[in-house]
């Protein structure tokens with residue numbers, strides 16, 4: 001389980017999120033919805049342990065991540081995969097991108113040997129890479145240059161890149177913002193499949209319908225914290241909070 | 255057919271007179287030795303500048319340390335530092351009274367390497383640093399989010415900056431091979447009695463030819479210099495384009 005307990009984060013003086021709590025269990029999908037600029041990405045970065053909270057604790061499987069030393073925190077951090085809003089692919093082939101998470105988890109001697117081999121043109125492609133690309137429907141793109149992909153293809157490769165090393169938790173930041181309905185369906189199916197394998201998934205999204213389709217629980221981020229966190233049906237059909245109700249009815253018009 | 259042949263025969267003498275027009279009054283092996291000295295000095299100096307400057311740029315790009323701003327201002331000053339002054343300082347350093355005096359480097363290619371190293375290091379470092387800091391933060395963030403350590407993240411960023419770093423090395427090479435002031439002072443523009451260059455480079459040779467009014471020869475040597483620079487550029491660009499670097 002990943003937990004935020006009373007977490008605040010500020011980039012400057014004004015906190016973006018303040019006193020926020022949320023927990024994500026293995027095998028559930030939590031959607032975080034909220035207007036643009038409210039702090040959804042910031043929240044995912046906090047969960048991914050890539051930014052340190054200015055207050056509060058982030059706990060992963062019972063361990064207070066920021067109380068650990070660097071090596072221990074690295075081990076904890078490596079159980080989490082994050083897919084960014086912009087794909088942020090490396091300037092390399094699709095295969096090298098998707099393999100990245102696997103590669104850096106190997107010992108240095110092996111990494112150097114593989115690097116030499118791959119420069120010599122002798123690549124063995126890990127099965128996990130092919131599987132992950134298969135999930136996003138890009139099995140044929142292995143050797144393509146990542147910079148030559150379309151926006152939607154890049155987003156799918158980015159998803160495969162986080163899936164390949166089989167993280168215990170998967171954080172997805174607007175994972176389908178550049179995708180057509182067919183590929184959106186593909187990613188949503190992959191999210192459900194990940195959940196069924198026991199992965200805890202957090203999806204930050206603008207798309208309330210997507211939240212309804214994939215989420216077990218939904219958190220509504222308004223202002224500097226959650227106005228409501230609960231089972232998807234409850235949040236969408238009978239929200240307790242007035243601001244949540246206004247936000248949801250306003251957004252659902254579209 | 256025969257008309258064409260006639261024309262070709264008539265053109266013959268004109269073609270043969272081209273060398274006379276340019277006037278290459280040099281002993282055999284002279285020009286190649288001048289090219290060799292130019293390449294030896296520039297390549298060695300830039301190799302040293304790269305070994306020194308790129309790690310400095312990496313350290314400055316990824317770490318905060320005391321005196322970082324000082325190093326930065328030294329590099330910026332170094333970019334515009336007059337090469338003759340560098341030559342003078344290096345000449346003094348290797349002279350009998352200088353700190354490097356015991357090495358006996360006055361008017362040697364090695365002294366020229368030292369001065370070209372001093373000249374090429376600032377642009378190599380500054381352009382590498384610009385390339386590294388110019389890499390989108392998102393790339394490092396992604397590496398980290400996928401489980402990368404600080405070292406992994408730095409490696410990814412350096413890899414993204416590889417074309418910029420190659421440009422830095424080329425700029426350093428360009429400065430080293432086309433520079434005339436300091437190599438003249440430090441090297442002395444010496445040719446041995448056998449007509450083979452000791453410390454004469456293409457640039458100092460051109461300067462000498464031009465001063466003696468042999469413009470054609472100077473121009474021909476200039477063309478050789480430009481060709482060399484273009485060739486080295488092409489090789490580096492070609493290396494960057496092959497898949498090997500994309501791996």
Ligand SMILES: Nc1ncnc2c1ncn2[C@@H]1O[C@H](COP(=O)(O)OP(=O)(O)OP(=O)(O)O)[C@@H](O)[C@H]1O
Nearest residue numbers: 011012016034035036037038039040041042043085
């Ligand atoms: N690195 C940063 N430095 C300073 N301010 C930042 C930084 N990242 C985000 N912010 C600010 O924090 C606030 C929340 O940003 P965040 O990216 O978390 O929002 P978001 O909910 O993901 O928005 P969107 O839906 O548009 O992606 C914004 O006002 C943004 O300007």
Ligand SMILES: [Mg+2]
Nearest residue numbers: 040041085173
């Ligand atoms: Mg965002």
